[in-house]
Amino acid sequence: EPEVTQTPSHQVTQMGQEVILRCVPISNHLYFYWYRQILGQKVEFLVSFYNNEISEKSEIFDDQFSVERPDGSNFTLKIRSTKLEDSAMYFCASTLQPYGYTFGSGTRLTVV
Amino acid sequence: AQSVSQHNHHVILSEAASLELGCNYSYGGTVNLFWYVQYPGQHLQLLLKYFSGDPLVKGIKGFEAEFIKSKFSFNLRKPSVQWSDTAEYFCAVNRNSGNTPLVFGKGTRLSVIA
Numbered sequence: 001e002p003e004v005t006q007t008p009s010h011q012v013t014q015m016g017q018e019v020i021l022r023c024v025p026i027s028n029h030l031y032f033y034w035y036r037q038i039l040g041q042k043v044e045f046l047v048s049f050y051n052n053e054i055s056e057k058s059e060i061f062d063d064q065f066s067v068e069r070p071d072g073s074n075f076t077l078k079i080r081s082t083k084l085e086d087s088a089m090y091f092c093a094s095t096l097q098p099y100g101y102t103f104g105s106g107t108r109l110t111v112v
Numbered sequence: 113a114q115s116v117s118q119h120n121h122h123v124i125l126s127e128a129a130s131l132e133l134g135c136n137y138s139y140g141g142t143v144n145l146f147w148y149v150q151y152p153g154q155h156l157q158l159l160l161k162y163f164s165g166d167p168l169v170k171g172i173k174g175f176e177a178e179f180i181k182s183k184f185s186f187n188l189r190k191p192s193v194q195w196s197d198t199a200e201y202f203c204a205v206n207r208n209s210g211n212t213p214l215v216f217g218k219g220t221r222l223s224v225i226a
Contacts, residue, residue, distance in 0.1 A: 033214075035216075041218070042217060043156070043204075043214075044216070045213040045214065045215065048213050056212070056213055100158075100161065101214065102158075103148075103155050103156040104155060105155040106155050
């Protein structure tokens, strides 16, 4: 069964550093998403991406965040200057139609 | 804005007990409804989903959920839980129009004891 692949599985970074979280969505999918889950809290929507542009973003997704699909296979989330409160599990998801998401296994980001 | 409420934060059951996890949503329009499960240390996996049609939806691993439109509810059920069902369960909803993001509930942790 096709999978959404995320790398790395765990990243530790110092406050103020830039991080890039990588995702390889399922190859024929068209819609891409990033969600995050702060420890002990609910999963929160960050951003959706379709047709090479952001289609929707949440209040969390401020100027420090950006997404890119640089080569037609990868889908990246960049945090320019990480803060302690960015520590969370970040999930990538993709879907062929705008529902029926497949989630990746997540990247645990720890900001110290 | 949509919101999803899951009434139980932590549920503890003995093996073979029946399970019902509550989920209510707030949105007046047509929605798609989902239940996801997250086993310890793993990613979100889809248990079942409702788009339209029969309001009683059967999913994987013996789970089912019933959509009651008048109550804005989509409760998850399983007649007999197993130890391996120990996990976090998330209800989610999105608007049934175009590319709309999922809104998740806070999750219910299920602990099944022998």
